[in-house]
Amino acid sequence: MQKLCREVWIEVNLDAIKRNIEAIQAHIPRKSKIMAVVKANAYGHGSVEVARQALESGATELAVASLEEGIVLRRAKIEAPILVLGFTPLDCVKRAAAWRIDLSGLREDWIVQANEILAEEESQHRLGIHVNVDTGMGRLGVRTKEELLEVVEALEKSENLRWDGIFTHFSTADEPDPDFTLLQHSIFIDFLRFLKKQGITLPTVHMNNTAAAIAFPEFSADMIRLGIGLYGLYPSQYIESLDAVQLEPALSLKARIAFVKEMVTKPRTVSYGATYVAKPDEVIATIPIGYADGYSRALSNRGFMLFRGKRMPIAGRVTMDMTMISLGEMKAKQGEEVVIYGRQKGGEISVDEIAEMLNTINYEVIATLSRRVPRFYRRCGKIIKISTPVMYV
Ligand SMILES: *Cc1c(COP(=O)(O)O)cnc(C)c1O
Numbered sequence: 001m002q003k004l005c006r007e008v009w010i011e012v013n014l015d016a017i018k019r020n021i022e023a024i025q026a027h028i029p030r031k032s033k034i035m036a037v038v039k040a041n042a043y044g045h046g047s048v049e050v051a052r053q054a055l056e057s058g059a060t061e062l063a064v065a066s067l068e069e070g071i072v073l074r075r076a077k078i079e080a081p082i083l084v085l086g087f088t089p090l091d092c093v094k095r096a097a098a099w100r101i102d103l104s105g106l107r108e109d110w111i112v113q114a115n116e117i118l119a120e121e122e123s124q125h126r127l128g129i130h131v132n133v134d135t136g137m138g139r140l141g142v143r144t145k146e147e148l149l150e151v152v153e154a155l156e157k158s159e160n161l162r163w164d165g166i167f168t169h170f171s172t173a174d175e176p177d178p179d180f181t182l183l184q185h186s187i188f189i190d191f192l193r194f195l196k197k198q199g200i201t202l203p204t205v206h207m208n209n210t211a212a213a214i215a216f217p218e219f220s221a222d223m224i225r226l227g228i229g230l231y232g233l234y235p236s237q238y239i240e241s242l243d244a245v246q247l248e249p250a251l252s253l254k255a256r257i258a259f260v261k262e263m264v265t266k267p268r269t270v271s272y273g274a275t276y277v278a279k280p281d282e283v284i285a286t287i288p289i290g291y292a293d294g295y296s297r298a299l300s301n302r303g304f305m306l307f308r309g310k311r312m313p314i315a316g317r318v319t320m321d322m323t324m325i326s327l328g329e330m331k332a333k334q335g336e337e338v339v340i341y342g343r344q345k346g347g348e349i350s351v352d353e354i355a356e357m358l359n360t361i362n363y364e365v366i367a368t369l370s371r372r373v374p375r376f377y378r379r380c381g382k383i384i385k386i387s388t389p390v391m392y393v
Contacts, residue, residue: 004374004388007256007335008289011342012045014379016250018057020232024224025058027245028213032220034058035206037227038073039065039085044294044369045231045251046387048076049377054230055080063225067092070101083130083165085225087140093117093127102128102164106140108150111158118160129155130165130204133191135184137169145194152200165204166192167225174211174236181212185219211235214244233351233362249351251366252342253295253373255305258322259286260332270324271316275301278315283327285312287338290321294369295340298358299323305338309345312338341365 025034036054038047051062051073061081064070070082083102093114096103105111111129118127131151134141142148155163168188172180188207195202205221210229212219232249234240263278270276270284278284287305291297300317305325315326325338337344341351355362374388 014053016248021057028217028220033223035061037063040367044366046375097127105129105131111154115158126162128164133168135168135187137171167206253340257285276316306344306347309347
């Protein structure tokens with residue numbers, strides 16, 4: 001194994017992903033399948049590796065945000081059903097069918113035209129469609145029973161499309177007040193009943209995201225769409241406080257000290273803006289991570305990293321590619337490991353804590369980790385695979 005030439009990396013514990021799926025599966029009805037949501041490069045974890053692990057651990061389907069994200073998985077020889085959750089323009093339906101990637105159905109005219117476009121193709125493969133019903137998310141999907149019936153009738157008439165699913169998405173399932181989720185659920189159930197009354201047989205029904213799967217397991221229907229829980233994070237503090245499912249974070253972010261110095265001489269200022277002034281005996285270490293890696297500049301003079309298990313404060317501003325930490329009077333050597341997110345010798349810096357510091361949610365902290373950072377995959381304690389943006393030769 002070649003050494004990294006810029007020593008910062010993400011470690012993904014594949015065993016944690018496996019245990020998270022098993023914990024969720026044990027919490028929901030046995031008949032409910034799991035669709036692993038691996039959009040945005042699997043929330044920063046690396047979509048191909050996470051998808052493979054999820055499928056091996058009991059998930060049966062995958063969801064992505066765009067057709068391109070689905071093609072990345074198909075190119076890696078992943079054969080499971082893949083659903084695109086976002087909107088896909090008609091120009092892309094041939095590509096979707098060719099790659100056997102399912103799309104979200106949102107409008108009748110789109111369904112009719114997609115069917116016509118595919119009629120020009122030789123292929124026998126029918127494009128799978130999951131109809132999205134907007135019950136309060138206000139993002140994508142049909143909003144009335146009339147629209148829904150039009151979409152479904154167009155689907156049933158179409159020779160080149162296959163109606164595979166119907167779903168809705170909850171917008172507040174992570175919050176303590178259940179009322180809005182119950183309202184969205186009842187609207188969705190009412191829409192489903194309406195279709196059944198028309199003599200229509202329903203395909204796979206799904207609505208639960210992680211929050212709803214934990215708080216309302218009885219709404220898991222035929223399938224859940226498991227995103228953040230797969231990665232071992234809770235959708236909110238409230239969902240964690242329910243203490244219903246034990247999840248284990250899969251991701252850590254680590255680096256090695258690139259440079260150390262004792263700030264003996266003046267000026268003792270650190271980083272852009274000279275906002276930090278060290279003491280004469282203070283040891284400052286330079287860590288090769290910056291905001292271009294997805295380590296927020298808002299952590300400047302606020303965040304911490306673990307060194308020998310202890311929290312060491314960030315000194316000065318986070319720069320594009322490097323960040324300095326103060327080691328106080330501790331002596332350190334170039335090459336010693338620091339943990340940016342995760343555990344080290346009894347110390348821990350959680351992604352949740354960073355999210356809180358940044359006034360955002362854990363989803364954003366992990367999903368914005370950039371492609372520049374190599375991903376190491378760990379199984380049974382051993383690194384089994386490294387995925388780097390550049391292959392070292
Ligand atoms: C992202 C997403 C999910 C997964 O949500 P989590 O909160 O991460 O479990 C499920 N469904 C849709 C439509 C999504 O966009």
